[in-house]
Amino acid sequence: MAVRPYDPTVEETVEEVVGLLQEVVGEEWVSNDPAILIGYSKDNSFETAKKPHIVVLPETTEQVQEIVRLAGRFGMAVTPASTAINCAGGCIPQRGGILLDLRRMDRILDIDEQNMTITIQPSVRFGVAQNMLRKKGLYAVNPSGPHTAGVATNHMDKGIGMPANKYGVGPDHIVSMTFVMPDGEILKTGSGALPGAEKVCVEGPGPDMSGLFHSSMGIFGVMTEMTTQVYEWPAVEVLKVVTFETEDLNSVSEFFYEVTREDFVNECSHLQDAYFSWFATEDDEVAESIVEYIPRNNAIVILGGEDEEEARLKEEQLLRLVERGGYELMDDSIVEMLSEMIGDITYECKVLQCTMRVTRFFGSFQVVWFNSCLDRVSDLHKKYQRLADKHFRDTDWRLWKEAFPPTEVTVYTQPLEFGRSCMLELDFFISFDDSESVKRGLAFGYDAINMVLDDGGLFDRPYGGYGGFSFGTLQTPRLGTYADLLGELKRDIDPGNIMAPGRLNLPLAST
Amino acid sequence: MSEFNRDPYDPLAQVQKWAYRCSKCSLCKYIHVYQGEYEDPRFVDMCPPGKKWRFEAYYASGKQDIARGLITGQLDYTEKLLHALYTCTQCGGCMSVCAPYSGKDPLKTITALRERAVRDGAAPLPEHEPLLKSLENYGNPWQAPKQKRAAWARKMGVKDADKQSPEVLLYAGCTYSLDANLTGTLQRAAALMQKAGVDFGILGDKELCCGSTVLRIGDRETYLRMAHENMDMLESLGVKTVVTGCAGCYSVMGEEYPEIRKPSYKVVHMVEMLADLVADGALEPEAEVAMKAAYHDPCHLGRYCGVYDPPRDILRALPGFELVEMQRSRDNSWCCGAGAGVRTAFPEFAEWAARERLYEASEHGAEALVTACPFCEQNLRGASDGMEVRNVIELLAESVGLGGE
Numbered sequence: 001m002a003v004r005p006y007d008p009t010v011e012e013t014v015e016e017v018v019g020l021l022q023e024v025v026g027e028e029w030v031s032n033d034p035a036i037l038i039g040y041s042k043d044n045s046f047e048t049a050k051k052p053h054i055v056v057l058p059e060t061t062e063q064v065q066e067i068v069r070l071a072g073r074f075g076m077a078v079t080p081a082s083t084a085i086n087c088a089g090g091c092i093p094q095r096g097g098i099l100l101d102l103r104r105m106d107r108i109l110d111i112d113e114q115n116m117t118i119t120i121q122p123s124v125r126f127g128v129a130q131n132m133l134r135k136k137g138l139y140a141v142n143p144s145g146p147h148t149a150g151v152a153t154n155h156m157d158k159g160i161g162m163p164a165n166k167y168g169v170g171p172d173h174i175v176s177m178t179f180v181m182p183d184g185e186i187l188k189t190g191s192g193a194l195p196g197a198e199k200v201c202v203e204g205p206g207p208d209m210s211g212l213f214h215s216s217m218g219i220f221g222v223m224t225e226m227t228t229q230v231y232e233w234p235a236v237e238v239l240k241v242v243t244f245e246t247e248d249l250n251s252v253s254e255f256f257y258e259v260t261r262e263d264f265v266n267e268c269s270h271l272q273d274a275y276f277s278w279f280a281t282e283d284d285e286v287a288e289s290i291v292e293y294i295p296r297n298n299a300i301v302i303l304g305g306e307d308e309e310e311a312r313l314k315e316e317q318l319l320r321l322v323e324r325g326g327y328e329l330m331d332d333s334i335v336e337m338l339s340e341m342i343g344d345i346t347y348e349c350k351v352l353q354c355t356m357r358v359t360r361f362f363g364s365f366q367v368v369w370f371n372s373c374l375d376r377v378s379d380l381h382k383k384y385q386r387l388a389d390k391h392f393r394d395t396d397w398r399l400w401k402e403a404f405p406p407t408e409v410t411v412y413t414q415p416l417e418f419g420r421s422c423m424l425e426l427d428f429f430i431s432f433d434d435s436e437s438v439k440r441g442l443a444f445g446y447d448a449i450n451m452v453l454d455d456g457g458l459f460d461r462p463y464g465g466y467g468g469f470s471f472g473t474l475q476t477p478r479l480g481t482y483a484d485l486l487g488e489l490k491r492d493i494d495p496g497n498i499m500a501p502g503r504l505n506l507p508l509a510s511t
Numbered sequence: 512m513s514e515f516n517r518d519p520y521d522p523l524a525q526v527q528k529w530a531y532r533c534s535k536c537s538l539c540k541y542i543h544v545y546q547g548e549y550e551d552p553r554f555v556d557m558c559p560p561g562k563k564w565r566f567e568a569y570y571a572s573g574k575q576d577i578a579r580g581l582i583t584g585q586l587d588y589t590e591k592l593l594h595a596l597y598t599c600t601q602c603g604g605c606m607s608v609c610a611p612y613s614g615k616d617p618l619k620t621i622t623a624l625r626e627r628a629v630r631d632g633a634a635p636l637p638e639h640e641p642l643l644k645s646l647e648n649y650g651n652p653w654q655a656p657k658q659k660r661a662a663w664a665r666k667m668g669v670k671d672a673d674k675q676s677p678e679v680l681l682y683a684g685c686t687y688s689l690d691a692n693l694t695g696t697l698q699r700a701a702a703l704m705q706k707a708g709v710d711f712g713i714l715g716d717k718e719l720c721c722g723s724t725v726l727r728i729g730d731r732e733t734y735l736r737m738a739h740e741n742m743d744m745l746e747s748l749g750v751k752t753v754v755t756g757c758a759g760c761y762s763v764m765g766e767e768y769p770e771i772r773k774p775s776y777k778v779v780h781m782v783e784m785l786a787d788l789v790a791d792g793a794l795e796p797e798a799e800v801a802m803k804a805a806y807h808d809p810c811h812l813g814r815y816c817g818v819y820d821p822p823r824d825i826l827r828a829l830p831g832f833e834l835v836e837m838q839r840s841r842d843n844s845w846c847c848g849a850g851a852g853v854r855t856a857f858p859e860f861a862e863w864a865a866r867e868r869l870y871e872a873s874e875h876g877a878e879a880l881v882t883a884c885p886f887c888e889q890n891l892r893g894a895s896d897g898m899e900v901r902n903v904i905e906l907l908a909e910s911v912g913l914g915g916e
Binding site (some may be wrong): 028031033034035036038039040041042043044055057083084085086087091101104108125127128131132146147148197282283284365432 | 613
């Protein structure tokens, strides 16, 4: 297929492409009206607002194939988005072109109860999947995000949730994916690669190609179907909160090392006091008052079992561990108070819409997330706190209205894979209402990302815009051959560079 | 920020911070899930125009972007922009989901966008013009002479509230008093009040439109004029209570008027009053109403005013009546599609939304759909392909032996 070189001045061809796209998907599912385009231009990150030239809503894989081929003919960028929920600019089209809004592809195609898999289109949301799976005693590993987030795209983007200590991160669950490649051809990964093979094994034939697509953000193709593993929803669940009065996170890390290695906990996660209070209420004053009841650091632990007896035995094991380590358990009355405010916390942890409460502060909850190991957490937290003090110390943050001061940074630790590693979130809030806040936030973000890189952190999802820089732009130069090879692969697979150009900041001459 | 709007007279100035703070979480698109599991993924969408057209601009989240675009001057009014803005039924689904989590009310942005569109001369839409002219000429949106407003009460022996100083004013509302298919409901409401011994009167042809429609369309100036006139009149009557069967009138008089000034009367919806009368024994439903039906929560009664239980209490009190709860009920309710000038400007879309509701009722095993709002009744009946659409008042009247009046 002849591919035109990428041409950013596509405006003159837009009307022609709109007409051709309408022939593919129907007139009502294509628009280049500015009022439609602006809806895809911004999220609540620092990412500069950028509009696509056209938005198109396909319904089938075949339509996606035709759209991608058409885009290739015109050298027009194609940026896919499923549920379009991303708090780091992940769905913003960097080079205009066609925004492929996949929200009409939202069907559950199959639930294999016996072999514990679900086959879904890219825009099936966690809320729908969990509700359908729960009827069969199963659940998909949640992303610690809202129920409106897409299961397939979150898994592909290395989504991390509370069961990650036991079941791993997003890609660990993926059995098979179907992609429309930049030339419009279909590629299936994992055990789905072999026609007729049962889609149950994660590994495909020989060197597995799945990894190329993990956190690829659509730069190699458009995912239109996924089969993913699901897990048994325990018949009995018990919530416990282990508390740590100390500011130092060493004791939290020690607890996670122990509890994850012993492997009796279904889900666990670390929350600091402010973070916990934000989950509990939408009222700022209430949130601030709750902080007084909540110890500085907390580990949420969910134990599960087939019956009460199993859950009780695990609870006893946890109590022994707590006693041995000299930790404390949160008072039942406080857990009850929080449960009343949040709802069924064990359920919420699988269908987390209370997560969204965090973003209400300034509407600009900012995250620097990366992977490291538990024994680095304490040191990183201290450095991060010092950095926040440096950048925000003299700000009159109350002028920014509402919320906690920006020096009230929080750290969220999520142990992964039996505690071998962890994901860390360095969270802070700025106000997009205030230019000084934005300026300071950008400077802080820049320093925080470099600090993480200097301290051995890894940005495994290297997109996310901070205006002129991102996780990717700062990390990629340090990657050497790895980045070069990825760039070459991108050139080979997508010679026209039409797929989500600019999203991963790869070393490409044409970008 | 320099691009930020500092014009205090711009309706968007009041809501602009939310336009910049929308986190694009998409909660506004779907029903709550924290209330528990749901059975059917077909019935999880909450936003009618969003479900129909799917582009971001048709949801509340996309409206925040439109607001940002208008504030910064990036957007001009296009047909598509106005379509996205005016196909919103202002059902408040987005508000009920977003607010508990974000403290934001996306509906306020939509209201402000419409007010801004009117201020900029881009709206009301041409389709709304006859309605607005009718309000100007006749004092109601239905192009009906004022005198016709009192026709429903002839021979009923109802007090003239202007002359006989009753304790309660039955505010009939334009739609109930002027739509021949709905006046029966009003007559039954009056008959029920008479049977229960309520001291009430009506304003007849002196009654004014509450202003709900112009408010929702975005013509705030006209609304304020109408609201002031209405409040002056209601206060001059000296009534203690204003009761209305119209959910639109109820939410405007009960929720919006008090923002202008504190009224001297309280406003209740007819189903609230009737539920109390049933609970007190003043009305005794005795005749069987053999029916398996779902209750459709009108947006202005439910989400806007929090009245969910009184209509259900009445229905449960009817012998033989089997109440079916749809997946999308109470604050998760799916809008019938009529509100905020949508049925006037986009009748086919309004009918589509109503058909969705009727389908949901049918899928839940209901044989009929019961509601408590004249707009819902009109729209659902118009879209019905056989399913009966009834009003709570009618059913109660039948059960207490007033069905034929």
